[in-house]
Amino acid sequence: MIAKPSIPDLLREPGARIGRPVSRVDGRLKVTGAARYAAEHDASDLAHGYIVSSAIARGRITRIDTRAALALPGVLQVFTHENRPSLAWFDRKWKDQDAPKGSPLRPLYDAEIQHALQPVALVVAESFELARHAARLVEIEYEEATHQTDLHAVRDQGFTPGKDKGGFQPPPKPRGDADRALAEAEVAVDVSFTQATEYHNPMEMHGSTVVHHPDGTLTVYDKTQGALNTQTYVCNVFGLSQAQVRVLSPFVGGAFGSGLRPQHQLFMAVLAATQLKRSVRVELSRPQMFSFGHRPETIQRVALGARRDGTLTALIHEAVQESSRYENYVEIVVNWSGQQYRCDNVRLDYKLARLDVHTPLDQRAPGAATGVPALEIAMDELACALDMDPVELRLKNYTDVDPNTGNPFSSKELRACFRQGAERFGWAKRTPQPRSMRDGRYLVGWGMAAGVWDAMQGQATARATLGIDGRLTVSSATADIGTGTYTVMTQIAADVLGLAMEDVTFLLGDSSLPMAPIEGGSWTVSSVGSAVKAACDRVRDRLVGLARKSNEGPLAGLPAEEVTMADGHLVARSDPARRVPVTEVMRAADLLTIEEEARSVPYYLARSRHAFGTHSAVFAEVRVDPELGTMQVTRVVSAVAAGRIINPKTARSQIMGAVVWGLGMAMQEEALIDHRLGRVMNHDLAEYHVPVAADIHDIDVIFVEEQDEMVNPLGAKGVGEIGIVGVPAAIANALYHATGVRVRDLPITVDKILAGLRAER
Template sequence: MTAHIGSATSRVDGRAKVTGAAKYAAEFTAPDLAFGVVVNSTIPKGRIISIDTSRALAVDGVIDVLTHANRVRMADKDDDYRDEVAPEDGSPYRPLYDDRVHFNFQPVALVVAEDEDTARFAATLVEVAYQAESFATDLHARREQAFKVDKPVKPRGDATKALAGAAVRHDADYGVPIEYHNPMELYASTVLWREGGKLVVYDKTQGVQNVQRYVCSVFQLKDDDVQVMSPFVGGAFGSGLRPQYQVVLAAMAALKLKRAVRVVLSRAQMYGLCYRPATIERLALGASEDGALAALTHEAIAMTSQHEAFSRNDIGWGDVLYTSDNSRATHRLARLDVPTPGDMRAPGAASGVYGLECAMDELAVALKMDPLELRLRCYSDRDQDKNLPFSSKRLRECYQQGAEAFGWSERNPEPRSMRDGRELVGWGMASGAWEALQMPFATRIVMTANGHVEVASATSDIGTGTYTIMAQVAADMLGVPLDSITVKLGDSTLPKTPVEGGSWTAASISHAIVNAAADIRAELLKIAQGMPESALEGLGTDEVTLADGAIVAIADRSRSVPMADVMRHGGMDRIEKERGSEFEDDDEHAHNTHSAIFAEVKVDEELGVIRVTRIVNAVAAGRILNTKTAASQIMGGVVWGIGMALHEEAMIDHRFGRIMNANIAEYHVPVNADVHDIQVIFVEEEDRIINKLGIKGVGEIGIVGVPAAIANAVYHATGRRVRDLPITLDKLVG
């Protein structure tokens, strides 16, 4: 039988997606389905004085208009609104809770009607009067009021003194603007009401059990009163880690009206949800003339809301990548009248590594040294902050293989020295790093006598290939064909898992499957050894495997017993086992993935138009479970990195505290014409320490370092350093 782990296996859910058989949150229906449309605030801060719903209620087909004044009972304690990934500091936002307005585009009412068009029209007739208050939405204007947050990055040595005494120094700010996820699937919830006030919720989310607990807490319901399902997700990448407000509003309306309600946010309303926070990354590097880092300081100043303190690790990546005896890192937050930021692909790292890797490039220029050579001279075999060796780190090999594939040795180091007709050619590179995380996941495997297997877990597949990974691992562990496996996920009643994020799902769920399969193998072996003249007599569970529908002795493949015969002998029509992923605590190593990115840009010398014509991304991420889906993840991260470098920026008019480009016509993202040659290299990396299968995960690492590599290439092409993303043509020619 073909081994599936490590192969380029096509998605098992692919046919369902391309034929329309896969159903998303807004596609589930019910005979009594009503439709809700959100009315949003038009001020960033203040109080609602009155809401006149009379004109909306007069429209034929309108059922009700929900506001803070007539909603169903909701919890009044912060902890009842705190979800699995909520910041510990602050009060989570409560939709339609009271008359307070915390940010522009906040939901202030929900119009419910018999059809969506009627609800949408009636929503325009709701009149809201406000008492506006002074507000702040500009990070730079609040920079000096930012407060320090506790981040576990310990200072080493005396960075200030070492920096002052360094032979070569570099000190600069790097800016990352607000960025939005813009998944293809809009945020939507379809809530079915059942007799007795029970709810079945179809929600776009990265964690059905997180949403289930949240809805139960908010509306004071029992656990078995709410079931949340999300079998397919049309992209999320952090935006679905926390329950979004539409699920609360849909559940609220369903409970009040005692009927099914669907709420789908518009594309513009998606810009009132979570986002990558704008940050100012201040880097100061000092080095000796031979390139050894004498000092490294990194200060991040990020935005957060007035009601929660959200932050991620922007500042610790220098300690993962480079060695320096003198280091200092601080993280500060500025409170603004905006929604709470959230996780967005490689949160913290995408922003922090951008600043770090651009600063390293500028230091290399000051040293008149090849940027790759500088990184090799500063290379660290230990996590400097934790003072631990890595369980594995093949970043040197990433540099070597990536540079060779790209042709880096042919680079002329002088800016503006390489051309292709009227275009300036630039080559830049950067390093990347992410955490190799693993979490407690549970799975249930049911094997039937006819050889069919069902693998079930509450985890989500947000488009990353979880269905396929689960099927691959189960097929290899149980010795059955891939098409004999059914995967069930995205249901809160299934075995317990955390939200899907952080690149931890593949490693975590795979080990739960391995453990459950081992229990099935042990039970089958026990029954088989009770059969007359058993071929497996005297063998232990570690001496047999399941392959080709049989239990087989590893040392002697001729000793085997068909699994169907074993189950028949045991009088069983099915075997069911549920297990969790069990990982040994490892306090002696740091666990990370690493990458090296090489980028080529071509810049029109007169117009300043930038094209990213080539990118090579060499990644060391342990054992790769599926080379096809993993490469797609890295390519997707690279495309997002192109967007981060050249396109993406939410623009707030600070006079009104409102995003002015809340649509994908004016909020630019990469399209086909922006994406050219992307080569993904998986550097072979065996890690026998991190877990049994040596898996690290690849979802986040693909974007880390890509914006910096592109920015460094733009400098090499033009001789002009743009430090505030995105790098647009006006910044080059202005």
């Protein structure tokens, strides 16, 4: 049995809980099956809905016959555009928190078909199996219209979007004359890249269980990254008050952006529940997971010019990205290139092209995971043209100022990322010539890339309640999509109040809790964590005030700054023997609880004068079979600078998971669309390939020490996104080093490698 540290030991260890590699507090619930997800909650009168999806990509429904389905015993109703209720939502432009500019798709609104697999009917029955069977009996006839799902066919029809959604920043104005500088450059590369469409495939598919209570109120269990966003959506769409709708989402089996917007199964489930006056569950099948948001396909051009010494003189980055016909979904794809390196002549351009698809949706590191790899592959090509080490080229053009704005970074330890990552990887042993490194019959390649992501913060509120039993409950309506939110918030609260982790409970995923933004963009620790700290600071201040006012207490009269908290006690910093239990202080004041609520807001002045970001350096090793064209990623070292790391264990897991996904982006994930039909053909996990355990080898994560007093009160930055950003480029660059084959169209598949090897011969 491990003894608890003494109070003096705790006092000598600032940040006694923050910074420790603590295991997940919700881990036991998950591995034992006690954690219940959105489609696992029951109700006594639960009915089941199954969605009927459109068989065409564009056109209209001319006939829909539900009689055969309704004739089955146990089928309760089939909802279509012909019998759906009249809702105010259908007549106005209401949006959810994450909606881009345009008019959101409204399921069952009319006979119009705007994309393949669009929901066109909902069959509700007493069992899931019956609902699914009845759905096959619904007869639908269509009048097809000409559709377009090929981005390459419409790339020249791209248009420049405006400030279409929160967080989107149009590319900055050009600086210098990039085209002229490129033409006059001593060394130049000018290349094109494509990134295939990727679909969200979290382990938990999207589902909603709507419990209808006798008084007409609803309890909604939803797969969401923001319970408040779901609540607001339901209230606006169905004309309900917040008192009538409570949303619960305590556990989420992965989301990665797919839960930022309410998906159509939520609308269907609430529609059925309110119309039938009973509880209803609707869950998407795996193929239906390909019926909504995705990482959009992108076509890019990157052109770099440089002097012989490696100094960048020209940088051009252009991108054309898909969006739907009814919304302008935009990402920050090219802006990173203007921020990443020092260059006097830069031109960045971003356009959208409309397709007959569902609106794309944020997916882990949206924009950066697409745009940064294109830049970083081009930088590798430039390094090869200069006969220069890729790390040296990046250091040559390093900047501590964001060239897009002229603002200095609040902190940027990317140099240390390069140094520590290269040392851990053994980069100095790399021979620069392609095909110069072997392991038996295998060609070995080493590649690297840099990564960047914003260090964002939103407004959030948290409540802290300390009981007379010494236990603390902290709450905020945030989410935990597998990132470790439960754990890190517990750590922050325990750290502030000097409590043991087991004496702290953090509550989330409930719309009745204090306000929190949707969980996404790597800003939850920064936003909600700062609110948790502020609420706990207020509890501590009240306790300290009570202890100092006690005439007979050991801390009476001490200045407030001389009192701290540790191990459930208030303690004098100068004399740890002078201490008093928290529970004793509360009893003396006749208090059963102390409750405080606090709201955190970003440091707006600092953010107007500085750039805030996380940075990384990724090093990858690949082994290529020159006869078969197969490639394995055998080692990855990811060195990350993300401010103060609250929990190295959960943060490391976040980076490792992001590296795995980056490997999938580089080598496997690709939605194969038959443009004749306008639909994804590999819409299951058998043929839509994602990395599995056998694909993954050594992943080493380094957290570079970084101090940042301006980013937020915790000094912490998010790690969910930064881990993926540089990975696809590092792998692509390693492939070139191994084989001399340059693949600029992701994912890198066997056929592309073999074609390149044949061309080399």
